[in-house]
Amino acid sequence: MYRYVAVGGTFDKLHIGHKRLLQTAFKIGKKILIGVTSDEFASKKGSDVDPYNLRVKNLKKFLSKYKGRYELKKLNDRYGPTIYDEKIDAIVVSRETEATAHEINKIRKIKGMKKLDIIVIDMVLAEDGKPISSTRIRKGEIDKEGRLKKVKVVVGSKNPVKIQATKNIFKKIFKDREVVVDSKDVNSGVSPQPIGIEETITGAINRAKNAYSQEYNFSVGIEAGLVEVPKTITGFMDIQWCAIYNGEKVTLGASAGFEYPPFVIKKVMEGKEVGEIMEKFTGIKNLGEKEGAISYLSKGLLDRVENTEQCVLTAMIPWINRDYYLSSPR
Numbered sequence: 014m015y016r017y018v019a020v021g022g023t024f025d026k027l028h029i030g031h032k033r034l035l036q037t038a039f040k041i042g043k044k045i046l047i048g049v050t051s052d053e054f055a056s057k058k059g060s061d062v063d064p065y066n067l068r069v070k071n072l073k074k075f076l077s078k079y080k081g082r083y084e085l086k087k088l089n090d091r092y093g094p095t096i097y098d099e100k101i102d103a104i105v106v107s108r109e110t111e112a113t114a115h116e117i118n119k120i121r122k123i124k125g126m127k128k129l130d131i132i133v134i135d136m137v138l139a140e141d142g143k144p145i146s147s148t149r150i151r152k153g154e155i156d157k158e159g160r161l162k163k164v165k166v167v168v169g170s171k172n173p174v175k176i177q178a179t180k181n182i183f184k185k186i187f188k189d190r191e192v193v194v195d196s197k198d199v200n201s202g203v204s205p206q207p208i209g210i211e212e213t214i215t216g217a218i219n220r221a222k223n224a225y226s227q228e229y230n231f232s233v234g235i236e237a238g239l240v241e242v243p244k245t246i247t248g249f250m251d252i253q254w255c256a257i258y259n260g261e262k263v264t265l266g267a268s269a270g271f272e273y274p275p276f277v278i279k280k281v282m283e284g285k286e287v288g289e290i291m292e293k294f295t296g297i298k299n300l301g302e303k304e305g306a307i308s309y310l311s312k313g314l315l316d317r318v319e320n321t322e323q324c325v326l327t328a329m330i331p332w333i334n335r336d337y338y339l340s341s342p343r
């Protein structure tokens with residue numbers, strides 16, 4: 014336990030990133046020095062930062078259970094007391110502000126002061142996997158809990174099954190929010206009948222990345238392919254893979270796999286696509302965009318949309334549990 018720990022910031026629209034930072038300080042320190050930027054200094058961020066008094070009022074409300082354990086100090090520069098106060102032992106920063114802590118230690122070294130221990134916390138991520146910040150809250154993209162105000166998704170395919178499955182899952186996850194799902198015809202960059210896990214996943218990722226643009230929170234790429242599976246009847250299973258991309262990170266999910274009959278696999282090995290073989294066999298045109306082979310083979314007990322939903326949902330698991338999967342740099 015440190016005796017005296019420093020943290021600092023503007024703390025505008027006090028959000029869960031700020032709260033995590035402050036809670037970390039109280040966990041490791043007896044007494045906390047909280048630097049809060051002055052209105053003059055904060056105005057560099059733009060004109061719509063809340064006034065100092067309001068920012069401090071909100072801080073005090075959140076800190077009520079730590080009464081007597083902290084001191085507030087107005088900051089007119091990036092360093093505040095950290096470059097002259099000998100009593101400070103450590104400083105808590107986020108990955109984003111870590112560099113400032115190192116600058117502080119450089120200055121302290123020149124002045125012959127002892128080095129501060131630097132405690133770095135991971136960024137708290139909003140629902141789209143990007144860090145929560147006051148700037149994003151001021152822009153109206155997210156709220157103080159990091160929830161998206163509106164969810165914009167694009168699917169890298171014009172296949173109505175993939176679009177519907179994506180809509181269903183995103184509406185399920187973002188229940189009370191407006192969810193917009195667009196679609197874009199994009200290149201998968203792999204063969205029309207992918208074989209093997211590598212090729213199929215590459216197709217899913219390419220679709221997601223090729224569909225992505227800044228205006229979206231997520232892009233979705235879905236690709237089905239045959240994978241070798243030991244002890245099966247044919248040696249292969251058909252598995253749909255979903256890639257979800259936020260412009261920075263990709264996550265993957267898979268659907269329940271199933272086997273095609275041996276005569277289908279034989280023709281695929283001769284270079285045909287599962288889709289065309291199944292269309293010919295069932296006599297249903299565009300089977301893959303309707304109930305799908307899975308529905309035909311399961312005699313209607315599992316339909317294609319449901320099967321596709323599985324890979325979209327499993328690909329969303331890391332985004333639903335951002336702290337476990339996505340916070341620390343990989």
Ligand SMILES: O=P(O)(O)OP(=O)(O)OP(=O)(O)OC[C@H]1O[C@@H](n2cnc3c(O)ncnc32)[C@H](O)[C@@H]1O
Pocket residue numbers: 021022023024025029030031033034058105106107108109110134135136137138144145146147148149
């Ligand atoms: O967009 P701006 O206006 O820069 O606001 P901000 O949310 O980054 O908030 P501050 O600049 O007031 O940051 C105060 C401290 O909180 C940290 N912090 C901000 N957002 C965070 C997040 O999402 N997760 C963890 N720490 C965060 C930040 O690195 C600072 O050390």
Ligand SMILES: [Mg+2]
Pocket residue numbers: 146
């Ligand atoms: Mg900041």
